[in-house]
Amino acid sequence: MNLKQLLKTFCFHYVLIYGLTMMASFFWCLASGDTYVELEYFWKIMIFSLVADLPVLVFWSKNELTSRQTLLRIIIHGILLEILLPTAGWFIGMWRGIGGFFLFFATVLIVDASIFGITYLKTSVEAGNINTALRRRKRENEKKEEESDGFGKDNRNSQSEQDV
DSSP states (O other), rough: OOOHHHHHHHHHHHHHHHHHHHHHHHHHHHHHHSSOEEEEEEEEEEEHHHHHHHHGGGOOOOOOHHHHHHHHHHHHHHHHHHHHHHHHHTTTSSSHHHHHHHHHHHHHHHHHHHHHHHHHHHHHHHHHHHHHHHHHHHHHHHHHHHHHHHHSSSHHHHHHHHOO
């Protein structure tokens, strides 16, 4: 992934992470009943989302990654998330106790899988659009070759004029 793609992915993931975290916080508050959110919580979630997005940097590469390299980086990304996020979550008060840790750990896995799923669908649509355009261009080129003699531009008239 080149730098431009990395920045685009970073921004896309940041918005997803922030939105999903706020949605999870909303439902957590509904389930808890007496819980309320203070204004500073929004700033904490912005920083938390930034920390959650930092592991995407493992995908940066000047060259195209092979399938094996991509799989390895996905695993490293997941491990980094499971180290960074529970730590950051504990510091901002998202969980306490061993039960809270396991619940938070499972939530990180679910959210990470959701974000990769959304990103996969998004890139699949882009790849489909590119493939459709390439197929159309190939058909147009084949049609042009059928109309000509196979050697490029039809120069028969200009050659016969030169022979006279």
